[in-house]
Amino acid sequence: MEKLNDILSLIDSYVGGSQWFVFLLLGTGVFFTIYLKFPQFRYLKHSLRIVRGKFDKEGDEGDTSHFQALTTALSGTVGTGNIAGVALAIHLGGPAALFWMLVTAMLGMTTKFVEVTLSHKYREKASDGSIAGGPMYYMKNRLNMRWLAVIFAIATILSSFGTGSLPQINSISNSLFATWGINKILSGAILAVLLGLVIIGGIKRIAKVTSKLVPAMALIYFVGAFAVILYNYENIIPSFISIFHDVFSGTAAVGGFLGAGFSFAFNRGVNRGLFSNEAGQGSAPIAHAAARAHEPVSEGLVALLEPFIDTIIICSLTGLVLLSSGVWNKKYENRFQAADLEILANPVDQHNAAEIKALRKDMNGLSDNPEFPRFTGNLTVKDGVIQNNLTIIHARSIADHVKVYTRDNEPYNGKIEVDDGKIPELEDYYLEGRSLLHSAPLTTVAFTKSWFGKYGSYIVSIGLLLFAFSTAISWSYYGGRAMTYLFGVHTVIYYRIVYVIGFFLASFVDTTIVWTFSGITIAMMTIPNLIGILLLRKEMKSEVKSFWVEYASRFPGEKVPKG
Template identity: 70%
Template sequence: MQKINDFLVMLDGYIGGHPWFVILLLGTGIFFTIYLRFPQFRFFRHAIDIVRGKYDHHLDVGDTSHFQALSTALSGTVGTGNIAGVALAIHLGGPAALFWMLVTAAIGMCTKMVEVTISHKYRDVLPDGTISGGPMYYMKKRLNIRTKSGKIIRTGAVIGAFFAVATVLSSFGTGSLPQINSISNAVFSTFGINHIITGAILSFVLALIIIGGIKRIARVTEKLVPGMAIFYFIGAILVIATNYQNIIPSIIAIFSTVFTGTAAVGGFLGASVAFAINRGVNRGLFSNESGQGSAPIAHSAARAPEPVSEGLVALLEPFIDTIIICSLTGLTILTSGVWHEKVDN
C-alpha cells in the first residue's frame, strides 16, 4: 500500500501539483465564462426554475427528471471532497485555499454547463428507449480528423475510449475508494466493526442499486442527497455557532492571506500564494468535478427540451457542492481552530 501511495503522490506532483493544471482548468472556465457572457450569473435563477419543473413537457425524451439528474451528479461529488478535501486544502494551503476553492467553483459552474450541454446534445437513444451519453460519445462523434481528400480518420473513437478507461480508473481514486475508506474508518473507530465487513455490506447495497440502472440510481439519490445535505448543513451550523466568536476572524483570515500566503503556525508548515492557489484549485476539482467529465454521463439521461436546459441545471452543482457545502466545512474548520493542529494521517 505504501508503494501505491508513493506512486500517487508522485503522480500528483507531476499533474495536480504542476502550474499547468491551474492554468488549464481555470483558463478553460474563464474562456467559456467570458465567451458566453457569464451565464452562471445571468441564468442562475432560470436554472432553478428548470429544476423545479417549470418548463417540463411530457414529450421530452429521457430516463430521469432534472432534479434526479442533479441529485445523481451531486451524489458523486458531495462527500469526502467536501470534508477531508477541504481540511487538507486548508491544512496545506492555509485559509486562502478556501477562497481559491470558491473561485474554482464559480468559474467551474460555466465549465460544467458547457460539458453537460455538449454531452446531452450528442447522446445516443438506443432502440429500447434507454439513453447513453457522456464525453466519450461526443468525442467519438466530433473529434475525428477529415483529410483534404475527404477521408475521415476516426481519432474520436480512440480518444473517447481512452477517456472512458481513464474515467473508470479515476472513479476509484476520486469516488469509491475515499468514500468507502472514510465510512469504514468511522464505523471501525466508533463500533469496532472490521473494515472488510463494512466494505462488503456497502458493496452489496450499492450493487442492488446499480443493477437497477440509471432509473433506480436516480430514484435513490433524489431521496438521499437532499437529506444528506440538510443533515450536514445543520451539523456544520451548530459547530460554527458554538465558536461564533471566531467567525469574523476566520473570514478575515481567508481574505487577508489570498495574495500574501500564510506564515507557519503550530504544526502548519506555511504556504506560499502559488501553493495556496494550487491546493485550492486542486481540491476544488476533487469536490465539484467541473471539467472532469463524470457529471455529463448522469445528465445525458435527463429529460430536457434542449441540451442547454440541462447544461443550466448542471451549473448549480458547483454552487451547491463547493460554494455552499465546502464554505460551511471551511468555516467549521477555521472557527474551531483545528487547522493549526499537525496530524499524522
C-alpha cells in the first residue's frame, strides 16, 4: 500500500497537485468572471427565481425539475469534501487554505454557470428515451473533438470511483468506527446494498431521494456546527482573522502544527475547494442535463448556486468549527496510518523554534539541503516502547508517547524494519500515540467542543453518512451517463455492479491512498472540460445575451441585467 501511495502521489504531483493545474482552474474562473461581467454577483437573485420554476414553459423537455437537478448535483458535491476535505486542507495548509477554498468557490460559481449552460445546450436523447448530457456532448456535437469527449468520459468513469465512491464510504466507515466502534466491513456491506437499491432505479429515483436527503442533511449539520461556533464564541473573531492573516505568507508553526508556506496553503486550498464544489470538473452538467428547461442559460443559472451553497456556506461553517474549537493544531491520541507515518533518524527538539522552522521547510519541500535524514534500519521495541533515539512524524506533526502493539492489543516486543523513514507494512503490529488528526476524525473531535459534548460526534457521523452516501448516489449516475456515451445504455448495469463492489471494498482501504487517487481523477476530468469551455467562450456570451432578451419579454416589468 505504501509503494502504491508513493506512485499515486508522484502522478498527482504532476497533475492535480501541480501549480499549473491550479492556475488553469483559477485562471479559467477569473477569465469568465471578467468576460461575462461578474455573473456570480449580478445574476444571483435571478437564479433563485428560476429554481422556483418561474421561468418554466409548458412542454419543457427533461427528466427532472430545476430543484431536483440542483439537489442531485448538490448531493454529488456536498459530501466528504465539506467535512473531511476542509479538515484535510486546514491540516495541510493552515487557516489560510480555507481562504483559498472560498476564492475557488467564488470563481467556481462562474465556471459552473458556463459549463452547465454549454452542456445543456448540446444534450441528447439516449436510446431508452432518457436525457443524456454532459461536457462530452458539446465536445462531440459542437467542437467535433470526439477524441476529447472520449478522454473526458473515461475520466468521468474513473472519477466516479475516485470522487464519488471510494473517498465517501472510506470516510463513512472511519467515522462510524471512531464514534460507535462499528466494524468497517459491516458498514461497507450494509451501505453497498442500500446504494445498489437506489441507483438501480436511474435518475428519476435518484432525484426523488436526493431532493429529500439534501435539505435534511443540511439542517442536521447546521445545528451541530452552530452549536460549536457559539459555544466557543470568544474564538469567532480570532478565527476569522487567522483565515486572512497568513494568506500570502503561510502559517507559522503553532501547537502541534509544523507550519505551511504560502504555495502549499494555496495549492491545497484550491485543490480541496475543487474537490468540494467540483466547479470546472464537468460532473454537475451531467445532472443538470436532465432538467426540464428550454433555455440552456436558465439551467446554468441554477447551477451557479451550487458552489455558493456547497463551499461558501457549508465549508465555511466547517472551517469555523475547526478553528473556533481549537482542535486543528492540537495533538490527540490516535492509531497511526502507515501512509501518514515518517521516521527521522535524529531527535528533534519541539521547543527549539529554529529547529522547528527548519523542519517546516523540510516537510514542505522547501529545503535545498534537508537537515533531517530519514531513518533506515531496525526499530528496537521493548514492551511496546521504541528504544531508538529518533523522531516519529505522524500526520505532519511530531508524535508523542508512541507505543507499539500487536494485533491482539498486547505490547509489542521485537524489531521493526524501516526503509528511508517508512515502515513497509503494518500487518502484525500497529502504532499509537499523540499526533495531529486530519480528515473526518479531526472534524469529529471538533464537533464535541460544544454543549452536546461527546454527542456532537454523532452529528458528524450522521452528517457524514448522509452527505457521503448521497454523493455516491449522484456519482453513480455520472459514471453511468459516461458509460452510455462510450458503450451504450445496455452497459450501465455492469458499471453499477462494479461501482457497488468498489464502494464496499473502499470501506476498509487506507484513507490517504483514497484521497491521493481522488486528486488524480479530478484533474483528468477537469483539464479537457476547461479547455472545451474556453474554446466556446464567444458562444457562451451570445447565449447569455439571447437569454436576457427572452427573460425581459417574459417579465416586462422586471429590471434585468445586460448580457
